[in-house]
Amino acid sequence: EANRQKRKLNFLISQTELYSHFIGKKVKTDEVENSTNDVSVSDETTRPGPANANTIDLPDSVANLDTKVTNFEDLDFDAEDETALRQVAMANAQNAVQEAQDRARAFNQDPNGENKMSQFDDGEMNFQNPTSLQTMDVSQPNMLTCQLKEYQLKGLNWLVNLYEQGINGILADEMGLGKTVQSISVMAYLAEVHNIWGPFLVIAPASTLHNWQQEIAKFVPTLKVLPYWGNAKDRKVLRKFWDRKHITYNRESSFHVLVTSYQLVVQDTPYFQKIRWQYMILDEAQAIKSSQSSRWKALLGFHCRNRLLLTGTPIQNNMQELWALLHFIMPSLFDSHDEFSDWFSKDIESHAQSNTKLNEDQLKRLHMILKPFMLRRVKKHVQKELGDKVEKDVYCDLTYRQRALYANLRNKISILDLIEK
Template identity: 40%
Template sequence: MGHSRLKLLLERTDGYVRSFAEMVAQRNKDRREREQDTLRAARAAAGDEEPDEDDLDLQNQTEVEALLQQDIDTSDSKQYYKMAHSMIEKIDVQPTTLIGGKLKHYQVQGLEWMVSLYNNHLNGILADEMGLGKTIQSIALITYLVEIKKLAGHFLIVVPLSTISNWTLEFLKWAPELRVIAYKGGKAERAALDVEIKKGNFNVVLTTYELVIINKAILSKPRWQYLLIDEGHRLRNTESKLVKTLNEAFDIPRRLLLTGTPLQNSLPELWGLMNFLLPDIFNSSATFEEWFSRPFENSGGELTGVQQAPLNAEEKTLVIRSLHKVLRPFLLRRVKSEVESQLPQKTEHLIKVPMSRLQLAVYKQIKNNSTILEEGQQQIKAGASVYCKQYAENVCNNFI
């Protein structure tokens, strides 16, 4: 019984992954044809002769068509990746407008991967471990698009409120030539920024999850070229107000998620991220549910009775591994252990902070009298020495 279930599950899962790969390939082919039609129309309008096929750069399209004509081996990760990233642009040096420092080799590779997403009209997730410079790589992408691709903007970056100041400082350090608006603050402060946004005299707008919902009427007006979401794993709930606002009020087809959190082994969460990134492919939660949550319901009589029971833990793990395979062209994750040779040596600085006058007075009282003061200036015995030590530590660790 278990063998039959496992065999059918492997076949059905592989079939879904194969159909996804075919959709990606067909999507690339359709886009190429639209680009060729646009080029022909532009040349015809300019009075140029109809170009020969050799005049068009069809090398990458031919490769995609060749992959379409053969059976796509989804177990071959290189073939699958090449199909998704059919247009490759080699990057050896960072943009000249990125002046805050020199990118590490793995960061240049990250930039090249994100540029490949752009060239191939794909969206993705930069999921490097925390501390590897996702913010800097994102700024590098924007400077590259502005400098090399002549794409002045506009770029919308949505971040947690706690990190918006750091993002602003990093832009000032690494790309001071870019015009960046930090859209935050109270109504009066935002009203002044609304005027700047309406004028369109900017490259980048930084804002928060809350304000992109509250002020969607203003923030959805510009013609955004790119949407970047920091802490992108928060979008895994497709029913959240943030996801619905971004999908319904904002027309931004190019999207990049940043997260240092590995993808969780949850089918709904994985589908939520895929749907946000590639809605034209992952457009039906019902189909996804049928394939991956209830794969045995329509087994055509191959399985009966207990064999059609819900997936067990082992089978769910197998399915999720297949989904991770689907995500490979659209997700880049490096951990510190992989690139530690490129990281600077860790240095620790011990900074001694003196106690305030109030801290020092309470500390001395506990030390000398084994008492503490509470409301009403009532003295209470701290008790045993272990509790005296605990109270003293609490005084030192709290700035009062």
């Protein structure tokens, strides 16, 4: 049974690696990171096809597998050889790629039946044509009031590529490298270049809400921000901005970006789920690391074209958290939580402890799966682009009450007496 579970997990990882390979060839994460690591999948797994094809050609042996094999009872992991299992995994990966394309294409279709972003569905922006990105160069939006650093501009290119493929991603730059301004620049790009003025949804910890509002107003004053917080009565008034029939989003719209907290988005989930969000940005995305949390489940139900996760914390070695992340960015592919959990159940995990190298290899593969969807730069890699660190001492006068408390402490008054006073 332990060997069967190993083969099942290997199947899950293989199909996701193949999916990552197909997408990774398109979004070029390695080029942005200047990294030499890549998923170990041979280029021979695909064949060149016609320029305007909508799918990736597969070997003839799996060409007729046009549906995903999600019922693992249909696969005999004891009898099937590795080649057959890999062929099924490849077919699953191919269909997941097609689903991502179809989902983005369907979202782009407006109520009048006009495809506003049809240019992203033609041969030049198709998964069949990975060479198209080699000449694609996204420049900084004119409406952005700051000057992006070179690595931030590369990040913008990467994020735009993800968006145009209908793929979700994780921007995991180290704290202080400008994840906020890079994500804001994507919204500016969509508005300026493709006339997509939202609605955009930014969800962040309550302590950073005002900062998000100020940063958007500072860097892209053209975008109107709706600060969605306050008590229930206040929020009811704010919902009038979007709770209207046939609302359209253009430069003159009442708002383009809605900023709110994780707590409020869970409380008001039914209202948020009514909206078709063009882009959902989750700041401090470690807040959704638990697949059992109400916020994780609520956010999965939001109708949005793309999801972008921002986090300065690298992916941890907790397998359940890793699955939650994989499912959130690739729900149509990495959806077998029960199968994933089976391998990491106590009995199997205990059995595997005798072979730690196997676990380490699997963990490495799981992290490699994320590579095309996660961009991370650290300060030491972009040190030349960072300005000199300037430290300023800012003196603040104490209030009357603070001065009294401070004086009493200096006089060594007892804590009890201090509290009573």
